[in-house]
Amino acid sequence: MKTKALLAAGLAATSVLALGACGSSSSGSTASSGSKSSDSGGNQTLAIYAWAGEIPDSVIDGFEKETGIKVTVDTFDSNETMIAKLATGKSGYDIVEPSQYAVQLMVQRNLLDTIDKSKLEGFDNLNTKFVNPSFDADNAHSLPWAWGTTGILYNEKCTGGEITSWSDLWDSKYKGKIYMLNNMLSAYIAGLQVQGLSATTTSQADIEKATTKLLEQKPLLAGYNSDNYADLVGSGDACIAEAYSGTTAAKAVQANQDVHFIMPSEGGTLWTDSFSIVNGTKNQTAAYQWLNYTLKPEVAALLTDDGSLATANSAALDQIKNEDLAKSPAVYPSDAQLAKAEFIVDPGEALTYYQDGWTKVSAS
Amino acid sequence: MDRVVAWFCRLVFVFLYVPIVAVVVYSFNASEVSYRFTGLTTHWYSDLFHDDRLLATLRTSIVVGVLAALVATAIGFLTAFSLARFQVKGRAFFLGAILIPLIVPEIVIGVSLLEVFSSIGMQTGILTLVLGHIVITLPLATLVQMGAMAALDPSLSEAATDLGATGWITFRRVLFPLLRPSVLAAFLLSFTTSFSNIVISTFTSGVGSTTLPLRIYSSLRTGLTPELNALGTLLVLFTLVVIFLVGVRQMRRILA
Amino acid sequence: MSASTATAPARGLRAPARGTLLGYLLLLPAVAVIVLLVIVPMAVIARQSFALSDPLLGGTMGGFTWDNYAKLFDPVYAKTMGYSLGLAALNAAVCLVVGYLLAFYISTRPANRQPVLLMLVIIPFLTDFLVRTFAWITLLGSGGPYVRIARALGFDASSLVPSQFAVIMSLLYAFLPVAVFPIYASMRAIDPSLREAASDLGAGWWQTHRRIFIPLSATGIGSSIMLTFVPTLGVFVIPVLLGGGKDPLVGNLIVTLFTEFRNEPMGAAMSMVVLVLMLASVAVITGLLRLLSIRSNRRAA
Numbered sequence: 001m002k003t004k005a006l007l008a009a010g011l012a013a014t015s016v017l018a019l020g021a022c023g024s025s026s027s028g029s030t031a032s033s034g035s036k037s038s039d040s041g042g043n044q045t046l047a048i049y050a051w052a053g054e055i056p057d058s059v060i061d062g063f064e065k066e067t068g069i070k071v072t073v074d075t076f077d078s079n080e081t082m083i084a085k086l087a088t089g090k091s092g093y094d095i096v097e098p099s100q101y102a103v104q105l106m107v108q109r110n111l112l113d114t115i116d117k118s119k120l121e122g123f124d125n126l127n128t129k130f131v132n133p134s135f136d137a138d139n140a141h142s143l144p145w146a147w148g149t150t151g152i153l154y155n156e157k158c159t160g161g162e163i164t165s166w167s168d169l170w171d172s173k174y175k176g177k178i179y180m181l182n183n184m185l186s187a188y189i190a191g192l193q194v195q196g197l198s199a200t201t202t203s204q205a206d207i208e209k210a211t212t213k214l215l216e217q218k219p220l221l222a223g224y225n226s227d228n229y230a231d232l233v234g235s236g237d238a239c240i241a242e243a244y245s246g247t248t249a250a251k252a253v254q255a256n257q258d259v260h261f262i263m264p265s266e267g268g269t270l271w272t273d274s275f276s277i278v279n280g281t282k283n284q285t286a287a288y289q290w291l292n293y294t295l296k297p298e299v300a301a302l303l304t305d306d307g308s309l310a311t312a313n314s315a316a317l318d319q320i321k322n323e324d325l326a327k328s329p330a331v332y333p334s335d336a337q338l339a340k341a342e343f344i345v346d347p348g349e350a351l352t353y354y355q356d357g358w359t360k361v362s363a364s
Numbered sequence: 365m366d367r368v369v370a371w372f373c374r375l376v377f378v379f380l381y382v383p384i385v386a387v388v389v390y391s392f393n394a395s396e397v398s399y400r401f402t403g404l405t406t407h408w409y410s411d412l413f414h415d416d417r418l419l420a421t422l423r424t425s426i427v428v429g430v431l432a433a434l435v436a437t438a439i440g441f442l443t444a445f446s447l448a449r450f451q452v453k454g455r456a457f458f459l460g461a462i463l464i465p466l467i468v469p470e471i472v473i474g475v476s477l478l479e480v481f482s483s484i485g486m487q488t489g490i491l492t493l494v495l496g497h498i499v500i501t502l503p504l505a506t507l508v509q510m511g512a513m514a515a516l517d518p519s520l521s522e523a524a525t526d527l528g529a530t531g532w533i534t535f536r537r538v539l540f541p542l543l544r545p546s547v548l549a550a551f552l553l554s555f556t557t558s559f560s561n562i563v564i565s566t567f568t569s570g571v572g573s574t575t576l577p578l579r580i581y582s583s584l585r586t587g588l589t590p591e592l593n594a595l596g597t598l599l600v601l602f603t604l605v606v607i608f609l610v611g612v613r614q615m616r617r618i619l620a
Numbered sequence: 621m622s623a624s625t626a627t628a629p630a631r632g633l634r635a636p637a638r639g640t641l642l643g644y645l646l647l648l649p650a651v652a653v654i655v656l657l658v659i660v661p662m663a664v665i666a667r668q669s670f671a672l673s674d675p676l677l678g679g680t681m682g683g684f685t686w687d688n689y690a691k692l693f694d695p696v697y698a699k700t701m702g703y704s705l706g707l708a709a710l711n712a713a714v715c716l717v718v719g720y721l722l723a724f725y726i727s728t729r730p731a732n733r734q735p736v737l738l739m740l741v742i743i744p745f746l747t748d749f750l751v752r753t754f755a756w757i758t759l760l761g762s763g764g765p766y767v768r769i770a771r772a773l774g775f776d777a778s779s780l781v782p783s784q785f786a787v788i789m790s791l792l793y794a795f796l797p798v799a800v801f802p803i804y805a806s807m808r809a810i811d812p813s814l815r816e817a818a819s820d821l822g823a824g825w826w827q828t829h830r831r832i833f834i835p836l837s838a839t840g841i842g843s844s845i846m847l848t849f850v851p852t853l854g855v856f857v858i859p860v861l862l863g864g865g866k867d868p869l870v871g872n873l874i875v876t877l878f879t880e881f882r883n884e885p886m887g888a889a890m891s892m893v894v895l896v897l898m899l900a901s902v903a904v905i906t907g908l909l910r911l912l913s914i915r916s917n918r919r920a921a
Contacts, residue, residue, distance in 0.1 A: 047572070052583040052586060054586075074571060074574040075574060075578070075579060077585065078879050080878070080879035081567070081879065084567065085478070088478065088481075088482030089482070090485065090486075090488075091488070092487055092488075182860055183880065184881075224864070224865035225861075225864070225865055227584045227585075227860070227861060228754070230587065234397055235397075235400075236762060236763075237762045247586040248585075251397065255395065307586075308586075351881075351882070355881050358880075362696075362868050363696040363697070363868075365824075366825065373722050376718060376721075377740060379793070380744050380796070382759065383755035383756050384743075384747060386756075399763035439649045439650050439653060442646040442647070442650065443646070445646060446642075446643045446644075446647045447647075449643065450640050450643025450644075452640065458651075460902070461658060461659065463846065463850070464662060465658060466851055467850050467902075468662070468665075468891055468895055469870070469874045469891060471854075471871075471879075472874065472887065472891040475878060476664045477657065480657075480661050480664060495657060498653060498657070499653070502650070502653060504798065506650070507843035507846070508843065509805065511802040511805040511806035511809075511839045512805035512808060512809040513809070514806065514839035514840075515806040515808075515837060517811045542808075543809070545735065545804075545808045546805035550805075552801075553742070553798065556745040556797070560749045580751065581750060584750065588754055592751050593751060593755075595748075595751075596746075596747030596752075600747060604743065607736060
C-alpha cells in the first residue's frame with residue numbers, strides 16, 4: 001500500500017509541477033503546432049529556430065507586442081543538428097539562424113528561401129563588413145544578426161603579462177593551463193594562423209602542417225573545451241584559452257579584471273549568425289515582419305544590452321545603453337584588432353584533410 | 365559486516381547529495397560566476413519565476429517524462445511478466461533487440477528516428493519526443509522488472525493455485541504486491557532518464573517542444589546561469605516535501 | 621541478454637504449460653515498439669553504413685561500399701575503442717560494488733522505509749544533468765571546497781578538474797541509480813524467510829551473499845552490469861567537461877562523425893561495429909551469469 005501511495009504521490013507531484021509550469025507560461029513558447037495558421041487572420045504565429053542566447057527575450061516580447069504575432073523560439077546547439085531537422089522538410093519552422101558556413105550548406109540543399117529585398121526596410125542599417133558576404137552573395141538568403149570573433153582569453157595573473165599571439169598557446173611555460181576550443185575548424189584556426197597560414201586554406205600541405213602543430217601542442221594542453229573555458233580562465237585553472245568573443249567572454253572579463261580577451265596578432269577569425277527564411281514556410285508575411293523588426297536599430301541594440309553579443313547593425317551602435325559592453329573588447333574588438341581577422345567559410349572538399357588530421361589529433 | 369555496509373551506504377547517500385547541496389548553496393550566490401561566492405541573493409529565484417520560456421520547457425519535460433515512463437513501465441511489466449511466466453520462443457533474440465537502444469549511441473538512434481519519422485510524414489513534436497523516450501526507457505523498465513520476477517519464489521504461485529486461486533487472483537493478491545516495488549523502481553528510473561535526456565530530444569523535438577535539458581545544453585555556449593541552480597533546488601525541495609508529507613501521513617495511519 | 625533464459629526455467633515464475641498464447645499476447649506491445657522504433661531505424665543505419673558519404677553537404681549519396689568499415693581499421697579508432705571499453709568495464713565494476721551494497725542495504729530496511737530510500741536515491745537526478753555536472757566542477761575546481769579544505773588541513777591540493785578521477789567519479793554518480801535499481805528489484809523479491817534462515821544458520825556475511833543473495837539476484841546483477849557497462853561507450857559530455865576532452869570515448873567520436881565531419885555513413889559504420897561488439901560482450905556476461913546460476917542450482921539440489 002505504501003508503495004502505491006508513494007507512487008500516486010509522485011505522480012501527483014509531477015502533474016502539479018506540470019500544471020504549475022503550464023499556468024505560468026502565459027506567453028511565449030506554448031507547445032502548439034507553430035506554422036499551421038495562414039498569413040491572413042489575427043492569430044498569426046512565427047516559429048523560430050535559433051542559437052540559444054542569441055535572441056534576447058526583450059526582442060521577442062517587443063515583436064509580439066508590436067505585431068500581435070505569437071512567437072515560438074526553440075534553440076539548437078550545433079548547425080549540424082539544426083540542418084538535420086530542417087532537412088526533413090517538415091520541421092515547421094519559419095525563421096532559422098544559421099552560422100555563415102551553414103548558410104552555404106543550406107542554400108545548396110535548397111532549405112532556405114530567397115529574401116525579397118523589396119520587402120525589407122532598414123537593410124542599409126547593416127554593417128557593410130557583413131553585407132554581401134562571400135558565403136551568400138548579395139545576402140540573397142541571409143541577413144546578418146550577430147557577429148563575433150575567435151581569439152584568446154587569458155588571465156593576466158596567471159600568465160604574468162600581456163598575451164598577443166597564438167604562439168602563446170604553444171608556450172611550455174603554461175603547460176597544463178592551456179585550453180583549445182573543442183571543435184575541429186576552430187582548433188585549426190590557431191594551428192594554421194600560428195604558422196602564418198590562412199585559416200581558410202584548402203591546401204592539403206598547409207592543413208597537414210597545422211595537424212603537426214596541433215599534435216605538438218596536445219601534451220601542453222589541459223584539454224579541449226568549448227563550454228566552460230571562460231570560468232576556467234576566470235578561476236585561474238586555465239591561464240590561456242582559445243575563445244569566442246561574446247556573452248561568456250564578456251561575463252568573464254567583467255567578473256575578473258585580470259581576465260582579458262584579445263585578437264591574436266596573427267589575425268583571428270570572424271563569424272556571423274544570420275536570420276534566414278525557411279523554404280516552404282506558410283508564414284511569409286510574419287517572417288518578413290520579423291526580419292524588418294530585427295533590422296531596426298533600437299531592436300538590434302538589445303542584442304548587446306540584453307545578450308552581450310555584437311550586433312551586425314551599424315545604426316544600432318548609437319542605441320546601445322550599456323556603455324561597458326559597447327566598449328568591451330570581449331564584445332566589440334577594436335577595428336585595429338579586427339584588421340587581420342579572417343572570415344571563416346566552409347572548407348568544401350578540403351574538409352576531408354581537416355578530418356584526417358583532426359582524427360589523428362584526437363586519438364594521439 | 366552489516367554495520368560496515370550500513371555506514372558505507374550512508375556515505376553513498378551523502379555522496380549523492382553533495383552536488384545537490386552545492387546546487388542549493390550556489391542558487392543563492394550573488395556572483396554570476398561559479399568560482400566565486402560573493403554573498404547571498406534571492407535574485408535568481410525571481411529571475412526564474414519570470415522566465416516563462418524556461419518554465420515552459422520544464423513543463424514539456426515533465427509531460428514527456430510522465431507519459432514515456434508510464435508507457436515504458438507498463439510495456440516493460442507485460443514483457444518481463446511474459447518472459448518470466450511463459451515459455452515463449454525467440455526470447456534471446458527478443459531480449460537482444462530490446463537492448464539495442466542501450467548499446468547504440470543515442471545520436472545514432474536520434475538521427476535514425478528522425479529519418480523514420482520524416483519518411484512517414486510525421487512532424488516532430490510532443491508525440492515523437494514521447495516515442496523517442498520510450499525507446500530508451502523501455503530497456504531500463506524491462507530489465508528492472510525482469511530482475512524482480514526472476515527472483516520470485518515459484519512455490520508462491522504454486523501454493524496459491526493449490527489453494528484454488530485462479531490465475532488472475534494469484535497474480536493480483538500474491539504476485540503483484542511482491543512486484544510493486546519493482547514497478548515503482550522502473551517508473552522512477554524511466555522518468556528521470558527521460559527527464560534528463562539531451563540527445564534523443566535534440567532530434568525528436570519540434571516547434572515549441574524544446575525540453576529543459578535541451579534548452580540548458582544549448583545555452584552552454586553562452587554560459588549556464590545560476591537561475592538553473594534555483595530551478596534544480598526547487599525541484600529537489602518540492603519532491604522531498606511531497607515525500608515527507610506522504611511519509612508522515614502514512615506513519616499516522618499506521619499508528620492510528 | 622538472456623540472463624533470465626538461464627534462470628527462469630530453473631527458478632522464478634515457472635512457466636505453466638497452458639497460457640502460452642497469453643504469453644505472446646503480453647509481448648505484443650513490446651514487439652510493436654521494438655520493430656517500429658528500434659529495428660526499422662537500425663535497418664536505416666545499417667543501410668547507411670554501406671552508403672557513400674556526401675562530404676560537401678553531409679548526408680548520404682546511396683550506393684554501396686565497404687570503405688566506411690575499412691577506414692575503421694585505422695589504429696586511431698582501435699585506440700579510442702580500447703580506451704572506451706576499459707573505462708566502461710571499470711565504471712561497471714565500480715557501479716556494481718557500490719550498487720550491490722546499496723541495493724542490499726535498502727532491501728534490508730523496514731518495508732515502509734524502502735520506497736522512501738529508493739526515492740532518495742533518485743531525487744538528485746531531478747536536477748538537470750549539466751547543472752549537477754557543473755556543481756561537481758565547482759566542488760572539485762580550484763576555487764571550490766575540496767581544494768580549500770585540503771589546503772586548510774595542510775595538504776598541497778590542486779584542482780581535480782580535469783582528471784581521470786573526476787571522470788570515474790562522475791560516471792559512478794551518473795550511473796548509480798541504474799546500477800542500484802535492478803539489483804534492488806531482485807533482492808526485494810527474494811523470500812524473506814531465506815534471509816532469516818541464513819542468519820539462523822549463522823553463516824558469515826560473505827557466505828550468505830555468495831550462497832544466497834548473489835545467485836538469487838543474478839538476473840538483477842546482470843541487468844545492472846549491462847545498464848552501466850554498455851551505455852558508458854556512448855557518454856560524451858563527461859569526458860569533455862571533467863576529463864578535459866583529450867581522451868575522447870567512442871561516443872564523442874560518433875558524435876563528431878555525425879556532426880562536425882558530416883559523415884553519416886562512417887558514423888553509421890562505427891555504430892554497427894559498436895553494436896556487434898556490445899552484443900558479443902552481453903553474450904559473454906550472460907554466459908558467465910548462466911554458469912554462476914547453474915552452479916548455485918546444482919549446489920542447492
